[in-house]
Amino acid sequence: MSKVTFSPYLIFLLCIGITSHSLQAKVLSGRFVKNFAQLRDDLTKSELAKVKAGHSLFSKPWVQPPSSTFLRNGLGPHFNAVSCMSCHPGFGRGAPPHVVHPKDPALLFKVRSINKNQESSYGDQIQPMAIIGITPEATVQIEYTQTFNGKLIKPHYQLKDYQFGPLKSNEYLSPRIAPHLAGLGLLNRIKEEDILENQRNGGKARLIKGRVGRFGWKADRIDLRHQVAAAFQGDLGITNPLFSNQPCTEEQIDCLNSPDGIEEEHQFEISEKHLGFVVDLMDAIDAPKRQIDPDKISFIEKGSTLFQKINCQSCHRESYQLDDRFISPYTDLLLHDMGEGLASERSDRDSYMWKTPPLWGLGSQKKVNSHTRLLHDGRARNIEEAILWHGGEATMSREAYLKLSKTEKEELHYFLESL
Known part of the structure; x- marks a missing residue:
């Protein structure tokens, strides 16, 4: 399990108020393994302090009560x-x-x-x-x-x-x-x-x-x-x-x-204030950076076209305009009937329904977590297996994928691995 601690850069940031993206990235990465904790570049000094507090509550082990911790x-x-x-x-x-x-x-x-x-x-x-x-x-x-x-x-x-x-x-x-x-x-x-x-x-x-x-x-x-x-x-x-x-x-x-x-002066084991710090941490983590290999740009572009051709974007909506920026998470955030194959055994129709997961971050997963497992239970060992498990509303897209040539499938994979 990767251990993540705070970099000395955090103290530097909090002291002088510098909020450049390159320095903020080190707040949660430090000298350790690369991870998804790249912070937004618009955080203020006070917001960074809350992120630090949230990181401590997020990363350090909780202990059995009663405890002096x-x-x-x-x-x-x-x-x-x-x-x-x-x-x-x-x-x-x-x-x-x-x-x-x-x-x-x-x-x-x-x-x-x-x-x-x-x-x-x-x-x-x-x-x-x-x-x-x-x-x-x-x-x-x-x-x-x-x-x-x-x-x-x-x-x-x-x-x-x-x-x-x-x-x-x-x-x-x-x-x-x-x-x-x-x-x-x-x-x-x-x-x-x-x-x-x-x-x-x-x-x-x-x-x-x-x-x-x-x-x-x-x-x-x-x-x-x-x-x-x-x-x-x-x-x-x-x-x-x-x-x-x-x-x-x-x-x-x-x-x-x-x-x-629960301490005498509190009602809960984590207070509203400290819960808010962890929420601040989650809110501060930016979208994952795309992983584009310059030698594969033509393949990625062709893969993007194929993504549209087999209608993946119907559920994996590419982009949204927020109040202050444009994002491309590739999700509609809706529930879809994904077919009997992804349903639980002995279950009802609700178990067929799964929310469309965002595809951003696919290209960084192996680097960060040393595996390529996908879907709601990690059964898919790679991108192709995840596609093959698509049923229900996604059956036609799966069948269209199966009809692609070997080269076309590789181009689609290059595109997905660039997200």
């Missing part, structure tokens, strides 16, 4: 990881276990029920780790079988070592891999009317209390604050102003009776 006290009782950075190394994309690290925590499992009103004994998601004195909920065993004439691998998930019984007959596991974090603040600025307008090409916006969801694989988080707060509670067990309860079910007595990390 005031700012990071409150881990668990059940949890998936001890820090945000554990699942987003280099602010990048996670991988399934054994791809990079044997016990990579970046793939989590939501528990879903065909009966929407039924609460699972495990709550919203499986948390395979716990603080001392508490038994972990369960683990998930992953097995892969070959499909599509041996070109693809399909994951199968089974609950193991469970403490509250097997899943009920109408429950299923819904896997979610940790995405990279570049450009989230820019996606947060896309106008709701632009997202709603995308529905004319197919797909569906998820509405949450009248707001358009845009974050999460199911577009179930309306903004950065909502996304960050949900991750703190669900993945680390940290209560906060948006999610004030520990994710313990009625059956989890030891979880309900475990100590918390």
Whole structure:
């Protein structure tokens, strides 16, 4: 796991107020591996100070309560990881276990029920780790079988070592891999009317209390604050102003009776102020830089044309005009029926629906995270496999891709790898 610390340049920046992009990039990179944490070039001195505070809360491990470590006290009782950075190394994309690290925590499992009103004994998601004195909920065993004439691998998930019984007959596991974090603040600025307008090409916006969801694989988080707060509670067990309860079910007595990390003068394990610092960090990370090989420009241009030809842009909308800049994330931020192949086993129609992920950052993923795994559960080992898994609304684009010549496929790959 890549360790990210603050560069001495940060002190320099805060002292004299220089905000050039080249220096800001070193705030979160320093002398360590390259990562996605390239900061926007319009940050003020005070904003950089908040980013520094957010980085500390994001990258350093949280600890079991009670603890003298005031700012990071409150881990668990059940949890998936001890820090945000554990699942987003280099602010990048996670991988399934054994791809990079044997016990990579970046793939989590939501528990879903065909009966929407039924609460699972495990709550919203499986948390395979716990603080001392508490038994972990369960683990998930992953097995892969070959499909599509041996070109693809399909994951199968089974609950193991469970403490509250097997899943009920109408429950299923819904896997979610940790995405990279570049450009989230820019996606947060896309106008709701632009997202709603995308529905004319197919797909569906998820509405949450009248707001358009845009974050999460199911577009179930309306903004950065909502996304960050949900991750703190669900993945680390940290209560906060948006999610004030520990994710313990009625059956989890030891979880309900475990100590918390709430100090007398606070209501939650992370305060509104400190939650805001992490949101500021997410907001400050710029869009990923394109990776254009000068020797491949002609191939990239042809690949861009092919991207349009096979109608990828119908869901992967290239660009948006924000109030102050133009961005090219290649997403419509809508939910689409991606077919039975990407649906969970024993599931309902909701499991067919996935939000279109942004394609920016594809060209940097291998450099930052040492793998090329894609899709919501990391099953696709490369770009071609990700395309071949497209079904449902994307079936025609997949079939058009299969009809391309070998050279045309390579040109399309060069284009995607340049994003």
